[in-house]
Amino acid sequence: MDSRKPTLAQVAARAGVSIGSASRAMRGTGASEAVVAKVHAVAEELGYIPDFRARALRAGRTMNVAFAVPDIGNPVYVEMLKAITEVLSPAGYRVVVLPIDSDATRALDVVRSFSNGSIDAVIMSTVRVNDALVVALNESPIPVVLIGQPVEDGDFDTVATDSTAGIVLAVEHVLALGYTDLVFVNGPLETRPGAARQNGFDKAVEDAGSRVKSARTLRVDDFTLDDGSQAGRRIVRLWEGSAAVPGVRAVIAANDLLAIGVIRELIRAGMTVPTDVAVTGMDAIDLGKVMIPSVTSVSLHAVDRGKAAAQRLLDRFDNPELEPQATFLEPTLVIAESTSGEERMNEHGS
Incomplete structure (x- = not known):
């Protein structure tokens, strides 16, 4: 019985490709799907296992x-x-x-x-x-x-x-639903995401003109869940004493962690999302999908x-x-319960 290990050259010969093509196919790059599938099938048949350590040396x-x-x-x-x-x-x-x-x-x-x-x-x-x-x-x-x-x-x-365009998608979404009083929760402006997303919010508000009745920005120290909770408490204090009008107020958060923190504090204060306040985030993380309500977000893929x-x-x-x-x-808007009460992928940005 031949106890010698099969070689890449044998795999290449059996698959009918060059050694270079076989090597690329084993890595899963630089070869067509058909060649990759064929080479891997032959490798499995022969019992060939790539020696990555030898290759590295x-x-x-x-x-x-x-x-x-x-x-x-x-x-x-x-x-x-x-x-x-x-x-x-x-x-x-x-x-x-x-x-x-x-x-x-x-x-x-x-x-x-x-x-x-x-x-x-x-x-x-x-x-x-x-x-x-x-x-x-x-x-x-x-x-x-x-x-x-x-x-x-x-x-x-x-x-x-393009997170600038992503924030524009979020603002346009809540405006299309009729929300007119907007609060943007953002992290530090000296960060690249903070600056880009602030630009997006400012641009969207300017482009919206009279459709926006009120727009303000709340800045926090970072883009974390705790920072979102802090922002949420500030928003509750901001609206304290004024009656909530359904379908008017919306919070645009610079990422999903901030959005989740905001939603948690709004619900603790007795508000309903999205009836009293709509909330959007960014990143479309899994945690936002299992929240109740699930978080409308902009996926940055x-x-x-x-x-x-x-x-x-x-x-x-x-x-x-x-x-x-x-x-x-391109960013993609993913509509969920925190703005519309349902979940679906929006055609904009897809």
Whole structure:
């Protein structure tokens, strides 16, 4: 009995493809679905198992990819992490999570550590970007993909969406339902999400003209559930003593965690969502879907952004000379009970 392990060359020969095509198919990238399916079927038939460790030694790689984020507990980053792992794991890469807080200085320290040889590439999502961080990312000795808006003078891959347009979708939605008194709950303006979403709210209100009777912004320290609760208590005090008129008041929150915190405080104060107050969020996280009421939100497609970032790294591993690429995904409004009493996907932004 031949006890030797089957080789990739044998898999390629049996599948009728080149060794290079077989290698790409085993990684699930750079080959057609038909070729991937055929090569994997032959590999299973022959009992071939890729030796990722040997590949790493030959290529001088660690097979580690870092996912650097400011809040590892944020549901958006958890969704991204799962998606990134789903793409990279079949190619033999391990995903290592690096917390960078929300401070650009901490992110800069992490980037400067890339030269120690412990990781092969990094996918980063940070809410604060300054000139020093952009320079460090440009000079990084390993591939970088930034999940976020492209930055001026950035010479690296980016995967972005448009949260400004997303807030516009949310405002237009509540206005179409007849709500006229709006409160926008936002995080710090010095963050990229905070600035972009404030711009969206301001633009939507200006474009709406006389359809908006009242518009104000409440800013909180961060984009967390606790900050949402604080904002909710402020809103309750703001409207204290004035009779609620059904179908008039709406809260636009800069993300779902803020929206959930607001809803919790409104309900504690005896208000009904959406009859007394409509509420929208952003990110379309799973927690918002199981809330009662479920949260109308703008999806920024965290899973798709994670997959796109991971796939871009695999493409760059195959061809390091690729030009930097900006991938863009449109936001989508997901209508749920916190504005309409029902759940459905809106056609706008889809």
